[in-house]
Amino acid sequence: MLPASFPYCFAPMDNLSHPVFRRLINATLPIGTRMAYFSPAINPNSVLKKRPNLKENLPVNPGEILYYNLMHGDPDIIVAGMEKMLEYNPAGFNLNCGCPRAKIRKSGMCPVGVALMDYPERVAAIVTAAKKSFPAVHFSIKIRAGVRHNLEVLYDFCRQAEDAGSDAIIFHARSGEDQFKRPARHALFGELKQRLSIPLIGNGDIITDEQAVAVKQKYGLNGVMIGRGALVTPGIFRAIAYRLTGKPLSQPVMSWIEKRDFFMQFVRDMDNEFGTDVMLRRTKLFARWLCIGLESGHTFEGNIYKAKTADDTLAIISNFFEKPKRQYSEVIL
Numbered sequence: 001m002l003p004a005s006f007p008y009c010f011a012p013m014d015n016l017s018h019p020v021f022r023r024l025i026n027a028t029l030p031i032g033t034r035m036a037y038f039s040p041a042i043n044p045n046s047v048l049k050k051r052p053n054l055k056e057n058l059p060v061n062p063g064e065i066l067y068y069n070l071m072h073g074d075p076d077i078i079v080a081g082m083e084k085m086l087e088y089n090p091a092g093f094n095l096n097c098g099c100p101r102a103k104i105r106k107s108g109m110c111p112v113g114v115a116l117m118d119y120p121e122r123v124a125a126i127v128t129a130a131k132k133s134f135p136a137v138h139f140s141i142k143i144r145a146g147v148r149h150n151l152e153v154l155y156d157f158c159r160q161a162e163d164a165g166s167d168a169i170i171f172h173a174r175s176g177e178d179q180f181k182r183p184a185r186h187a188l189f190g191e192l193k194q195r196l197s198i199p200l201i202g203n204g205d206i207i208t209d210e211q212a213v214a215v216k217q218k219y220g221l222n223g224v225m226i227g228r229g230a231l232v233t234p235g236i237f238r239a240i241a242y243r244l245t246g247k248p249l250s251q252p253v254m255s256w257i258e259k260r261d262f263f264m265q266f267v268r269d270m271d272n273e274f275g276t277d278v279m280l281r282r283t284k285l286f287a288r289w290l291c292i293g294l295e296s297g298h299t300f301e302g303n304i305y306k307a308k309t310a311d312d313t314l315a316i317i318s319n320f321f322e323k324p325k326r327q328y329s330e331v332i333l
């Protein structure tokens with residue numbers, strides 16, 4: 001599922017794991033490193049209805065290994081949506097069984113997101129239908145440790161998904177009820193790994209390159225998925241790639257100037273490809289993460305919120321990055 005030479009991937013994140021951000025991360029990697037990415041959650045029903053909000057979520061960058069993260073609970077809609085989405089040439093699909101947001105759990109006619117974890121038979125039916133319709137297409141599930149933390153439920157859920165033909169399991173080691181309120185339970189990676197014969201990708205609270213390599217090795221994982229850690233440090237995957245060669249980068253993982261250039265390119269590309277409104281919204285979101293623990297970060301964020309055009313935004317970034325700022329605190333997500 002993930003390239004054996006680089007089994008680390010960028011997590012699906014609503015409004016954040018869009019094609020521009022993925023492309024900029026890819027540009028940080030040493031030449032020849034092939035890495036996998038996940039789209040933000042996509043409702044296959046919106047694809048069938050050709051809703052415009054998908055403009056940002058469907059494009060696959062040239063040569064990119066992209067898995068679409070599907071947000072639905074109905075096998076027929078999922079299969080029909082997959083058929084349409086295959087036109088874009090993704091590497092495969094991934095069913096979202098982890099989103100804990102209440103409005104998503106309660107909406108619609110069928111369970112979606114982490115609510116699906118109370119319906120293992122339904123998830124097995126989705127996996128079976130997807131693999132029956134497209135046997136050669138990769139289909140995995142992304143889960144938490146249940147709606148509430150319950151290991152028996154977790155193991156039974158995974159067993160059913162595996163028997164149904166899921167190609168891999170991505171495990172965010174928290175329950176739905178935990179949301180992000182407690183640290184991810186990494187020890188569960190080892191527990192689950194012992195019980196599975198399909199690949200297991202571990203996810204949750206992995207924020208340094210050193211930790212990413214160590215966690216994979218400690219629990220015998222087939223891969224590691226990183227989300228927020230890559231928003232705070234977009235160069236984290238490059239640092240992992242160097243660490244794997246046995247020659248870790250000297251600190252910092254990303255220089256101050258590189259961070260500035262990354263951010264400015266982000267603004268230019270978003271503006272060109274998706275227009276100023278989308279650029280402004282996505283820039284505000286990204287600024288929040290990039291500035292965690294940084295001296296004057298709040299003021300910078302406040303200024304970014306006032307920007308009205310790409311030129312305003314670029315001037316604010318250029319001004320903020322003129323002098324390096326101190327990292328006040330260790331980054332705690």
Ligand SMILES: Cc1cc2nc3c(=O)[nH]c(=O)nc-3n(C[C@H](O)[C@H](O)[C@H](O)COP(=O)(O)O)c2cc1C
Binds near residue numbers: 012142206
């Ligand atoms: C802002 C935000 C948006 C997210 N959107 C999605 C999503 O669309 N689909 C999904 O499966 N998970 C989504 N997640 C969960 C992440 O993929 C990941 O499982 C979680 O953040 C834990 O990994 P991390 O600690 O490396 O960030 C989102 C998380 C965050 C913080």
